[in-house]
Every structure is written in C-alpha cells, then in structure tokens.
Amino acid sequence: MGYGDQLMGSGLARGAAARGKRVALGDGRRILWDKHSEEIFRGNPNLAPPGSERDPDIEWMPFYKGHRLYNKRLGPRWKWNFAFHAVPGELFFGASELTAGRRYSTGFVVIEPQSAQWKSVAANKDWGVKNFQAVADRLKAAGFRVVQFRGDLSAVALQGVEQLGTRSFRDALAVLAHAALYIGGEGGLHHGAAAVGIPAVVLFGGFIPPSVTGYATHTNLTGGAEACGSLNPCPHCRKAMQAISVGHVVAAAASHLSEPSRKYG
Ligand SMILES: [Zn+2]
Incomplete structure (x- = not known):
C-alpha cells in the first residue's frame, strides 16, 4: 500500500x-x-x-x-468498516524541509489527474485526465495559479499547468502545505492535504466511502454512488465518476477558494 x-x-x-x-x-x-x-x-x-x-x-x-x-478483503472486493473514520495525519518537518517547502511561494491550486496507476483499482478511481485538464483550464481562466507536482510516479503532465519539481513525497507535502487547495483523486495526496491542513476537492467516485477515508474539511464527490469496494474494473464505479461533472468540481473549488478565512503558509 x-x-x-x-x-x-x-x-x-x-x-x-x-x-x-x-x-x-x-x-x-x-x-x-x-x-x-x-x-x-x-x-x-x-x-x-x-x-x-x-x-x-x-x-x-x-x-x-x-x-x-478500515477494510477487510471479501473475495474480489473490499468490505469497508463504516465504524472507521480517518483522522487527519501529522507531519513533523525539520527546519530545512520547512524552508524547502516555501520555494514555490503560496496560494496555488494543486491538481493531480491520476491516482496510483499500478493498483488494480486504478480504473475505479479514475475521473479522467481530460476532465482534470478542463478543471485546470477553467481555474486558470479565472486567474488562479494551477500547479502539478512532478515526481517519479507522476506520469501525466496537464497542458499549460505549471510543473513543480519535488524530490520525494514528503517534499511534495512540505510544498502542499502552502497551497490554497488540492484537487484530485482519493489517495496519498488527499490524505496529505488533510495532514497539512489544506482544503481539497476529492474525486471519490464509487469505490471507497468518504465517511471512512475522507475528511470533513474537504469536499468529497461520490457521484451519488454507494461504495462497492470492487477490486476489478467496475461499471458502477465508471458511472459514479461520469456523474461528477467538470462544473461540479469547479464550483466546489471556487467555494473553497473564496472562503475569506483561508490561510496561506
Ligand atoms: Zn463499483
């Protein structure tokens, strides 16, 4: 994992x-x-x-x-433990890591168009690179600085999106701590955003329930589906993702970005 x-x-x-x-x-x-x-x-x-x-x-x-x-294997699917609720994690950065985390300034929107592609459930957690590109385009047109992390495991670079080089996942989180918002799938970076106290719009879809691995400070989009936990590519999960429109995501992003109480680094 x-x-x-x-x-x-x-x-x-x-x-x-x-x-x-x-x-x-x-x-x-x-x-x-x-x-x-x-x-x-x-x-x-x-x-x-x-x-x-x-x-x-x-x-x-x-x-x-x-x-x-939070889960148990039950044949070809995960059975979710609905009594489990993720608590935001914590990172303890050293002084040099904190300094490095400020190198791209503050107030940007981080977007990550792909979840872990090496996992069998990737298809069920995939909203589509095209959709993320459309969200990035609209936020840029509205005047926001939209960025993406470049690391060993990030395969797809969105067009016209500033690529921020990162040395490690931990380094990416030190940078993320200075973002205004994270937009992406359920995965390492959404847990990371919660840990560094950054709001997020998370594309959950139909695989995993936000009540289990989501955070209350984030907007968690399911497309109206109950989570199935299927470990194989699943039509129900595809439908759930298709039910989430670019407009939904942009509106959720805009509402986080307009909150007067948000704090940058
Ligand atoms: Zn499904």
Missing part, C-alpha cells in the same frame, strides 16, 4: 506523546512499518519505531499492512 495508510497511521497516533505514550503500529509482538513508513513518521514523537517493542511507554495499535482496520 502507499502513503495514504502511513498518513492515516499518523492520524491514529495523534496526541500520544502528550499522554507520555508512543503508539506501536503492529501486531502486539512486532512493530510493522513498511517501506513508506519512515518517510512519513520521521520526527513524529507519537510513533514508536521498530526496535522499541519492549519500551515501557508503548501502546499497541493493530494497524499495519494486511490489517488496516
């Missing part, structure tokens, strides 16, 4: 250090971090790294790869 799970893990651990505790994400015997964990948990006083299993301040939380609390 990707960065979203790590960010949700940091949300589950919120406040532990203030109670004199550290949360151990694992099975009660071993702390089970994966290849993305250290990048997200670096500097976080609420989380205990592997090797601290026997420390006295540990609180176990059974959240790890293969056991994510």
